Amino acid sequence: MKTNVLNRLVPEGYRPYQGAETYRNMTHQVIPEVKTTNINKVIHDIGKLFDRLDIQDGMTLSFHHHLRDGDAVMNMVLAEIKQRNLQNLTLAPSAIFPVHAPLVELIESGQVSNLYTNYVNGPVADAVTAGKLKGLLVMDTHGGRPRAIESGELKIDIAFIAVPACDPHGNGNGMEGPNACGVLGYPIADMKHARIKVAVTDHLIDVIKDGEIDGDYIDHVLVVDKIGDARHIVSGTTRPTHDPVQLKIAGNTIRLIEALGMIKQGMSFQTGAGGTSMAVAQLLKNRMTALGVKGSFASGGITGFLVDMLENGLFERLHDVQCFDLKAVESYRVNPHHLFMDASSYANPHHPDPIVNRLDLVILGATEVDLDFNVNVTTDSHDNIIGGSGGHADTAYGARLAIITTNLVKTRLPIIKDKVTTITTPGETIDAIVTERGIAIHPRRTDLIDMLKDTSLPVMTIEALRDKALAMTGKPDPIKHHDDVVGIVRYRDGTVIDCLYRKEDVTP
């Protein structure tokens, strides 16, 4: 196998990662959009729908993850695939959660042989780690996925789009209905470019006036009892942490941001919904309020916490690709400054003006960071697949300041190490690592290092951070994995930044 510029192996037939800016020199074509010619679209029986669709072995089916761990649509389709004994399918859900455990059986039987996704955890991740997938797991970023679809690289035969409220023509949105989950930013590329599009709804109403799902593209409207349970869209904490170590990290982070002059009029901001990130948001809110700073926008997956900041005038607007809680859903429904953002406008490197490129500041997590500032959020230190980039690599690239917040040590393992197990996000796009014991600035950012010279912040080299970690944990045994590649991690431009390897004993 050849290697890429980060010295990671790249399977034959795939393009090696060549640097975060290389996409600028790539040609990028967008395939034509596919509109429907169907008139009578409503159907109430998934079996009859499958008969009409004429689904064949080897096809590619796509899904979105706006219902997160409350999604019932993919499992519904999987049950039909199983019953019909379809073989060798490729699935392309934008993310896979524990609720999708029924997929494991189809992976084991070979009925599903390839996966494209941006994030996977739970039983499916374990099955792939254990080498049960016949083909490959291809992991994209949230911006890389619409790039792959729009360019025709990822050809989708049938897109199944869970739509919380839908009319008979297939116009729909996520604002109404018993399972309103808010913004539907991820399926837009699928809706425009898949060969056949099915809207799946449990709330068929006469008319949808405003909605991102456009009936002109929708071939079939499948009405079911339940598309899932929107209460489960709340994953993780979505509240500021109370853990003293994480609070220390958050405190260091906000001091760093302020010392770098980033808390300023018109600032734009993104963070995740994890406890440390939320604590940073809480502190940022306090500082913005104290300083009388009004930001321009916050973006990404949106929590009620960011809605509060919008409503308190701390941001002019929210660019929302996915609602992380029901408060965000309601805000999207009523607030004219809470805006829809599809995945391509959010993060596609070939979009002319993606929101990530307008970000001043992003706060991101890590399962591991290495001396080159490469970040892993795809596997843990035991080589188990536990997540994926999502928007991590996209926002790190786009934001003027990309900060990784992380504990120096977790469960007696160092987080800062010589080499990360898996590279999700290249170090060249990371500006700072903030831990409870110190802060490392990427040496390329001499401007930042200069600005911090006369502060009391615990700035040190990444090597010093690594040494502190090792002093606490001792040198961990190297993890052994098989050479068998079970998946690839693609950078947002579609090049391979790293591989995922089979591991015999999957830590549950």
Add this chain to the structure above:
Amino acid sequence: MKTNVLNRLVPEGYRPYQGAETYRNMTHQVIPEVKTTNINKVIHDIGKLFDRLDIQDGMTLSFHHHLRDGDAVMNMVLAEIKQRNLQNLTLAPSAIFPVHAPLVELIESGQVSNLYTNYVNGPVADAVTAGKLKGLLVMDTHGGRPRAIESGELKIDIAFIAVPACDPHGNGNGMEGPNACGVLGYPIADMKHARIKVAVTDHLIDVIKDGEIDGDYIDHVLVVDKIGDARHIVSGTTRPTHDPVQLKIAGNTIRLIEALGMIKQGMSFQTGAGGTSMAVAQLLKNRMTALGVKGSFASGGITGFLVDMLENGLFERLHDVQCFDLKAVESYRVNPHHLFMDASSYANPHHPDPIVNRLDLVILGATEVDLDFNVNVTTDSHDNIIGGSGGHADTAYGARLAIITTNLVKTRLPIIKDKVTTITTPGETIDAIVTERGIAIHPRRTDLIDMLKDTSLPVMTIEALRDKALAMTGKPDPIKHHDDVVGIVRYRDGTVIDCLYRKEDVTP
């Protein structure tokens, strides 16, 4: 010159009309949509914009007519064309009104040499009738125009789109701003397929959340003092007539509709904003109320009168392509059942499910009707161009019952005659002619004739109607026109249904 199936001349190089259903056998391709790659879009000076656009002689520029006789955008562009002495341009506004009189000078100078439009009256119509246009006036229908654009037949270099409220990314709508004119249904094909797209606004705001104008397509946002005066969107009467003859026609029409069993649950309806049409709408409202009938939808250009019917529960929804008054604008802004409809979804014959095909009933006007039920709304009986199809031919085709209401005689001229001056809408798509002295049913509709046998309605042959008219007026002198073709009237499928001829003495 060859002739078409209606025995009208067709200039060389154009496809002859072959029947209203022929489009079903035509292949129809849609060219790719053109998205922007611009990031900094806002510009405040039309001169600087023209420098950037690099407008060349011979290009095609398009406009929409939502501001109707209050539009200032086309004139603004014309002034710049004049100053730069650009030559041989083709203009493709969706309609032309008296306010566009400055265009006459550019027609006379040859700077504008070809016109594509769906409707033209006033000084520009007179200039074309007088033979002053170097090239041709091509008159399409409201559904034929997006067909021509989407298919690549009408190639637009630059679309100038008046947008009453716009943000810096070019997202916009017609609901806000000092010149809010409501739904922007006509420029959507231009927005998607023109090579370059300019949003012209007098109300630049930070964020537009909901709007049919999508910044992904918009290359430039030109900010001007005034895009026009939305108070002038009210053209014609938009109120029921008080004229006793027209009231008689309206009364006959409603009796006809009821006798044919068309006033029924779920009915769909369209009419224009003329006095007789509005009187029919008024009577329909009364009958629907009395009978407890709830319709499904009304469509087309929308008046406050139809808004009242929606608000009184007489229709479930409005499909609005253009607001005809400010009450309709406000309703569109606030009422979730007042829906946006672009021209293609409205009436494009190659759209899979255009709204016109779902119409039960349409009430239309005429300047002339002939013994084959062909209808003229393009010229008057003196051969002056005074209008055009707009949605006339589209709705007549689509509706299950297409009724023409007209005075038998106007200004001492017969309206029912052997041959219409110009064929706008083919008789094969017309079901009934209603006048103050009698009703004629198209002989093809034996089903309708049977249903009316035992009624007291004054049903007679079209020849009998013609004879009644001639008895009142005497046989008018035949109109003489030159053989020079100044324009063509295209059916919705793009075939030529008739020609427009030069006339030396244009009746003002």
